[in-house]
Amino acid sequence: MLRGGVFVAVLVTLPMLGLQHWFLNLLVFVLMYATMSSSWNLVGGFAGYPSLGHAGFFGIGAYTLALVFKDQVLATGYEPFLLLPLVGLVGALIGWPIALISMRTRADVFAIVTITFLFVVQTLAFNLHSLTGGSQGTALPIPPFSADHFEVPFYYVMVAMLLFTMGLTFATMRSKLGLSLVSIRADEDKARGVGVRVIGVKVLAFSVSVGITSMVGAVWAYYESFIYPQFAVDPLITIAMVLMTFLGGRGTLWGPVLGAVILESGQQYLTYELGGVQLYLIVYALIFLVIILLLPRGILPTIEDRLRLRRRRRRTDEAAAVWPEGPAIPSNTDSLSTLGGGAP
Amino acid sequence: MSDLLSVQDVTKVFGGVRAVDGASLSVKEGTITALIGPNGSGKTTLFNIITGYLKADAGRVEFDGNDVTGSDAGRLYRKGLSRTFQQARIFPQLTVQENLVVAGGYGWRKLFTSRVGREDRERADSLLEEFRLDRVSDLFASELSYGQRKLLEFAAVLMSEPKLVLLDEPTAGVNPVLIETMERHVRERNAAGITFLIVEHDMTFVMRLCDPVIVLDAGKPIFAGAPSVVQNNALVLDAYLGS
Numbered sequence: 001m002l003r004g005g006v007f008v009a010v011l012v013t014l015p016m017l018g019l020q021h022w023f024l025n026l027l028v029f030v031l032m033y034a035t036m037s038s039s040w041n042l043v044g045g046f047a048g049y050p051s052l053g054h055a056g057f058f059g060i061g062a063y064t065l066a067l068v069f070k071d072q073v074l075a076t077g078y079e080p081f082l083l084l085p086l087v088g089l090v091g092a093l094i095g096w097p098i099a100l101i102s103m104r105t106r107a108d109v110f111a112i113v114t115i116t117f118l119f120v121v122q123t124l125a126f127n128l129h130s131l132t133g134g135s136q137g138t139a140l141p142i143p144p145f146s147a148d149h150f151e152v153p154f155y156y157v158m159v160a161m162l163l164f165t166m167g168l169t170f171a172t173m174r175s176k177l178g179l180s181l182v183s184i185r186a187d188e189d190k191a192r193g194v195g196v197r198v199i200g201v202k203v204l205a206f207s208v209s210v211g212i213t214s215m216v217g218a219v220w221a222y223y224e225s226f227i228y229p230q231f232a233v234d235p236l237i238t239i240a241m242v243l244m245t246f247l248g249g250r251g252t253l254w255g256p257v258l259g260a261v262i263l264e265s266g267q268q269y270l271t272y273e274l275g276g277v278q279l280y281l282i283v284y285a286l287i288f289l290v291i292i293l294l295l296p297r298g299i300l301p302t303i304e305d306r307l308r309l310r311r312r313r314r315r316t317d318e319a320a321a322v323w324p325e326g327p328a329i330p331s332n333t334d335s336l337s338t339l340g341g342g343a344p
Numbered sequence: 345m346s347d348l349l350s351v352q353d354v355t356k357v358f359g360g361v362r363a364v365d366g367a368s369l370s371v372k373e374g375t376i377t378a379l380i381g382p383n384g385s386g387k388t389t390l391f392n393i394i395t396g397y398l399k400a401d402a403g404r405v406e407f408d409g410n411d412v413t414g415s416d417a418g419r420l421y422r423k424g425l426s427r428t429f430q431q432a433r434i435f436p437q438l439t440v441q442e443n444l445v446v447a448g449g450y451g452w453r454k455l456f457t458s459r460v461g462r463e464d465r466e467r468a469d470s471l472l473e474e475f476r477l478d479r480v481s482d483l484f485a486s487e488l489s490y491g492q493r494k495l496l497e498f499a500a501v502l503m504s505e506p507k508l509v510l511l512d513e514p515t516a517g518v519n520p521v522l523i524e525t526m527e528r529h530v531r532e533r534n535a536a537g538i539t540f541l542i543v544e545h546d547m548t549f550v551m552r553l554c555d556p557v558i559v560l561d562a563g564k565p566i567f568a569g570a571p572s573v574v575q576n577n578a579l580v581l582d583a584y585l586g587s
Contacts, residue, residue: 176445177455179438183446186435193395195421195449195504251437 011159015152024151028223030264031158032216036237037244037256038165039212043205044242045250046178048185049103052238053114056121057091057210059233061217064090066138066227067131077144080222081157084215091214092207099206103199106188118235125229137228140221154223161219162257165212169253172205181205182251236281240264243284246291249298258299263287347406348373348508348539349394349425354403356389356563363389365563366403371508376530376540378554378571380547382584386563387543388430391510394541395427396420408507422449424507430516430543432493434500436486440477443485443496444468449504467503475499475529491518498529502538509533511542515549527553551575559583 015024036054044050064087065080074080102113125132132138145153172178180201183191192198221227244263249255263284270280295302349371356364364386371377379387392398394405396417405413407425435443445464448454460468472478475495480488485496494514501509511530515523523546530540530553544550550557551571559567559574561583567574574580 174459175456176450176459179442179446179459180455182437183435186437187433189397189417190429190433190435191446193397193417193421193427194447194500195418196446197450197452197455198418200452201455 008163011162015155021151024155026265026268028151028154028158029268030260031155031162032220033240033244033264034257034260035158035162035165036213036216037241037248037260038162038169039209039216040241041245041250041252041256042169042172042181042209043202045245045252045256046172046181046185047202047205049202049206050107050111050242051114051206051209052111052235052242053098053102053117054210054213054241055234055237056114056118057095057213058217058220058237059121059125059229060094061087061091061214062221062227062232063125063132063138064214065218065221066140069141069222070138072141074141074144077153080140080218081153084157084161084218087218088211088215091217092211095207095210096203098210099203100199103202103206115235115238118233118238122229122233125233132229135229137226139226140224142225143222154219157219158216161212161215166253166257168208168212173253177201177204185251239284240267243288243291246298247287247295249300249302252298252300255298255300345372345374347371348408349541350406351390351394352404352406354390354393354400354405356386356393356398356400362563364393364400367560367564369558369565369568371539371541373507373539374534374537375556376534376542376554378550378557379541379543379560380545380550380557380574381560385560385583387560388512389563390560391427391512391543395425395510418449421504421506424504425510426501426504426506426508427510428494428497428501428512428514430512432490432497434485434488434493434496436484438485439482440472440485440488440496441465441468441481444471444500444503447500447503471499471502476525491522494518494522495525498526502533506538508539508541511540511544513543513545515544515546523549 014027019027036058040051040054065083068083069080098114098117102110102117105113126135128134143150143153172181180191180196180198183194183196184198184202188198217232221232224231240263244259245256246259247255247262248257248259266283267280270283274280291298297305347370351370352368354364354367355362367386367390369379379390381387389398393400394407396412396415396419399414403413404411407420407423410423412420412423412425435446438446442460445460445468448464448467469478469481472481475498477492477495477499480492485493488496498511498514514526514530518526527549530542534540542550542554544554555570556568557571557574558565559577559580561579566579566583567577569577
């Protein structure tokens with residue numbers, strides 16, 4: 001609770017500190033990726049379905065907003081933000097049948113099916129000229145915000161979306177829905193066999209997840225004011241979401257946010273240092289290797305495991321000091337070993 | 345006693361192998377019925393068909409007076425037909441208590457309620473105490489020994505208050521103390537009204553606990569009767585030992 005309060009207070013206060021434009025711009029992108037990673041976590045982290053198609057929905061959100069506001073003049077500049085829930089609904093409704101079909105497959109096959117969807121969306125974005133402008137791109141109205149505070153409205157909208165997504169994640173973790181998703185990740189057939197509503201639960205998670213991703217795509221499109229298919233439907237967006245979630249810790253509340261802070265700010269720094277060339281991708285690959293080798297469960301779960309082990313060891317040591325001649329307080333599992341038979 | 349489960353002319357073919365070949369059998373309400381047979385006789389395949397994990401190529405399955413042929417495993421579970429597996433299957437990332445709660449067979453509305461509500465906790469704790477797993481209820485299930493996992497899996501399927509429980513080799517790979525514990529739990533639950541169908545290779549366990557015994561060979565039942573008769577039946581001896 002305290003951690004959450006401090007987090008919200010810091011996020012709300014940051015723009016009031018007179019930060020430079022480049023830093024606010026960086027924060028907007030960190031918040032975008034933190035929101036997308038948190039939403040990806042609902043399906044990739046909790047349910048264990050590694051979707052690689054989320055960038056397709058990012059593009060759908062971007063083009064939905066572009067289509068609605070094409071050639072329009074904005075009075076206040078806040079109109080596109082008011083339309084975000086509708087964009088989310090469009091993404092979720094498109095995601096529903098996609099999930100029903102693609103989630104008949106699992107693991108690597110599911111990843112291939114979803115990345116295929118991404119390329120279908122990209123191909124459509126390139127070829128539906130009347131809707132998307134094709135490879136020449138399409139323009140959105142330029143936000144009529146003052147140059148001094150241009151990033152601030154986008155920043156606060158992204159803060160609201162991140163908090164919404166984290167609130168949703170928290171509620172999921174605390175509900176039977178979260179319990180069902182974790183059981184699906186552990187053993188889907190067994191989960192089905194004990195009455196978990198497998199299909200409904202995972203389709204719901206996917207739809208909500210891609211709905212949020214669509215909303216972020218819409219904010220990004222408005223922020224950029226001009227979008228091209230290769231950037232609006234970019235596989236690297238999906239890769240970033242997956243990497244951030246895995247780095248921070250999938251199936252956790254804070255993991256995707258931590259991953260986004262580390263990787264997005266790192267990427268911006270490397271882009272600045274190395275220039276426009278995409279050398280940062282090599283660093284991405286190295287980070288992925290390090291995660292696989294050293295932190296297969298991500299930063300937060302690894303720290304949690306180590307703390308839990310330390311606490312247990314300390315309890316055992318304390319018990320041994322109190323009762324040196326006898327066995328240290330048997331762990332619960334040991335105490336039942338006569339019942340339990342062999343090793344796990 | 346009426347039939348709680350009825351299997352009629354069920355067939356399942358894998359490639360060129362007829363794993364179940366026109367099998368028909370029934371399980372009467374309130375019994376502890378054994379399904380035995382040599383390896384490869386089709387016991388587990390039949391289990392998978394009855395519980396909705398596999399679809400039969402032909403035949404009909406009735407449970408509690410309803411035709412459930414081809415029904416989904418989850419739907420059957422919610423109707424009161426549950427099972428355990430030969431290799432204990434639990435959810436290692438969930439705690440022991442959560443392993444029970446997730447098996448509650450909840451409807452849609454319940455999905456949005458608390459992860460472990462007061463009622464869930466009371467019901468799970470009562471079962472965990474009964475199975476002497478209460479001291480490990482907060483541990484992750486991955487930390488349990490194999491025998492404890494077997495007990496946990498058994499306890500979990502009781503969360504939905506089933507009418508019929510299918511146990512697939514409940515004593516496989518566990519020590520004699522646990523076998524006695526398993527036997528006691530089956531007897532107690534049977535006395536409380538649950539019907540059991542058990543696949544088992546431990547013949548002393550079967551002879552002590554089950555009546556009737558159905559013998560399967562080459563995908564179809566060759567005998568059904570009291571355990572004392574089974575031991576001396578020529579067909580059964582032939583199936584197990586060869587002529």
